[in-house]
Amino acid sequence: MSDFLGYVLTGLGIGAGFALVGSGLVAIYRVTGVVNFAQGAFAVIAAMLTSSLLTAGLPHVLSESLAVVVAAVVGVLVGVVAIGKPGTDPGTSLIVTLGLGVFAYAVEIVLWGDQPRSFPGLSGVATIGGARIQAHYLLIIAVTVPVFAALALFFTRTDLGKALSACASNKYAARVVGIDVRRMGLLAFALGGALGGLAGVLTTPVQQVTFDSDVTLIVNGFAAAVLGGLTRPAVALAGGLLLGVTQTLIAGYGGGAYQLEVALLLMLTVMIVQAARTGPVREAAR
Amino acid sequence: MTLVDVSSLTVRYSGATALDGVSLSLDKSEMVALIGANGAGKSTLVKALSGLVKADAGRVTVDGRLAQVPEGREVFADLSVDDNLRLGGWRNGRRGRDTSAIYDLLPALGPLRRRDAGTLSGGQQQMVAIGRALMARPDVLVIDELSLGLAPLVVQSLVDHLRTLHRERGLALLLIEQNARLALSLCSRAYVMEAGRIVLVGDAAVLASDERVTAAYLGGHYE
Numbered sequence: 329m330s331d332f333l334g335y336v337l338t339g340l341g342i343g344a345g346f347a348l349v350g351s352g353l354v355a356i357y358r359v360t361g362v363v364n365f366a367q368g369a370f371a372v373i374a375a376m377l378t379s380s381l382l383t384a385g386l387p388h389v390l391s392e393s394l395a396v397v398v399a400a401v402v403g404v405l406v407g408v409v410a411i412g413k414p415g416t417d418p419g420t421s422l423i424v425t426l427g428l429g430v431f432a433y434a435v436e437i438v439l440w441g442d443q444p445r446s447f448p449g450l451s452g453v454a455t456i457g458g459a460r461i462q463a464h465y466l467l468i469i470a471v472t473v474p475v476f477a478a479l480a481l482f483f484t485r486t487d488l489g490k491a492l493s494a495c496a497s498n499k500y501a502a503r504v505v506g507i508d509v510r511r512m513g514l515l516a517f518a519l520g521g522a523l524g525g526l527a528g529v530l531t532t533p534v535q536q537v538t539f540d541s542d543v544t545l546i547v548n549g550f551a552a553a554v555l556g557g558l559t560r561p562a563v564a565l566a567g568g569l570l571l572g573v574t575q576t577l578i579a580g581y582g583g584g585a586y587q588l589e590v591a592l593l594l595m596l597t598v599m600i601v602q603a604a605r606t607g608p609v610r611e612a613a614r
Numbered sequence: 615m616t617l618v619d620v621s622s623l624t625v626r627y628s629g630a631t632a633l634d635g636v637s638l639s640l641d642k643s644e645m646v647a648l649i650g651a652n653g654a655g656k657s658t659l660v661k662a663l664s665g666l667v668k669a670d671a672g673r674v675t676v677d678g679r680l681a682q683v684p685e686g687r688e689v690f691a692d693l694s695v696d697d698n699l700r701l702g703g704w705r706n707g708r709r710g711r712d713t714s715a716i717y718d719l720l721p722a723l724g725p726l727r728r729r730d731a732g733t734l735s736g737g738q739q740q741m742v743a744i745g746r747a748l749m750a751r752p753d754v755l756v757i758d759e760l761s762l763g764l765a766p767l768v769v770q771s772l773v774d775h776l777r778t779l780h781r782e783r784g785l786a787l788l789l790i791e792q793n794a795r796l797a798l799s800l801c802s803r804a805y806v807m808e809a810g811r812i813v814l815v816g817d818a819a820v821l822a823s824d825e826r827v828t829a830a831y832l833g834g835h836y837e
Binding site for chain 2: 487490491493494497498500501502503504505506507
């Protein structure tokens with residue numbers, strides 16, 4: 329029983345990372361209609377940068393915060409390239425983000441090499457209900473939950489958040505009332521960058537990062553986000569947590585080698601079910 | 615006191631000419647109708663007035679604030695009525711986004727303020743779209759298809775609201791309407807568009823009895 333609880337808590341910690349990557353995808357997709365394939369790169373860049381800053385002697389929290397800010401800036405840059413040209417359709421932008429994600433590999437290898445990196449997080453082991461888990465997993469959960477609460481408040485209580493939702497709801501009407509849809513898109517990319525960066529700096533102490541770690545992150549993040557049709561951050565959170573727990577349980581009781589396959593299978597199942605159920609309805613509604 | 619001045623405006627979409635040398639003007643507190651068949655270029659003119667399409671030739675001058683009620687209402691379906699209204703004041707800055715005055719003007723929206731706009735009836739959505747446009751504190755309101763798809767009683771209530779706004783606030787109105795009888799009875803002056811050009815302009819009462827207008831636009835309507 330204590331094994332089970334340990335797996336679940338660890339899974340929640342891992343899943344929180346997926347949820348952050350997934351909600352970054354959602355933030356960008358809702359506003360711009362672009363599935364951002366460079367999302368994993370934000371996490372990798374932030375993680376690598378944090379390890380450099382810590383090595384350079386900067387304290388924790390400051391290093392991680394700086395890295396998240398840089399990830400947000402990288403997000404804006406990706407946004408400028410992907411949606412900067414007026415009239416670019418989301419499909420084209422998607423391919424551009426894919427290209428930028430591969431380009432990020434080159435930059436990361438030049439700056440940080442091709443070896444795995446990590447840095448220490450919250451050390452120690454906590455005992456909860458007889459289950460022993462690394463304390464850092466609890467830290468991940470403790471940071472992620474308020475971040476999602478703040479996101480929810482931002483989107484529903486602030487005019488800027490409402491304007492972002494308005495772009496997601498009806499771009500033409502947004503333009504009619506004078507909202508700069510392109511600028512909102514760039515803001516969404518900044519938000520996506522920050523969320524991806526946060527995922528990177530939070531998970532790296534328990535899961536070392538290499539330049540190509542973005543594949544694992546984006547597959548899991550996408551699997552989490554697709555549960556909510558790429559438009560609902562709250563469902564992305566639930567999806568990420570579910571995915572993390574499922575993977576940890578499978579790794580704990582079965583084989584650890586199948587974690588990514590679980591995410592792919594879940595994603596595929598959800599997409600097929602959704603396509604079968606809502607596809608024709610959406611078409612008819614147009 | 616010219617509020618809106620469109621002179622020799624030409625707009626082309628990838629080669630096809632949507633507006634061909636259109637000139638139109640609107641004075642302060644004036645109610646003007648723009649009638650014409652589908653595809654005559656009315657909606658393109660509306661978009662040009664709001665700066666949503668670029669002029670290929672000619673120019674558009676608006677001396678004051680212009681707000682638009684777009685064709686098909688285009689509310690933010692998954693935002694609440696109140697948020698829809700609030701965003702109408704987006705250009706005004708934070709202080710200009712207080713929605714309470716709109717509920718005084720359009721009391722029917724009061725009980726609906728927390729509802730998602732997408733769940734409302736067509737007439738209620740049109741009311742939201744008008745309220746959203748009024749949030750911009752416009753000098754001139756441009757309404758693209760007021761009556762389309764709405765029941766006659768609903769249309770009548772909207773028209774009454776517009777008359778009140780005109781009378782009490784001196785709001786100018788450019789009404790684009792398929793229902794020419796409605797447009798000519800509400801407005802004092804009217805333009806008739808065909809194939810991207812203004813073909814007739816004049817006093818609404820005179821146009822209402824003009825043979826060319828009655829034959830083309832008033833013949834097939836109910837009443």
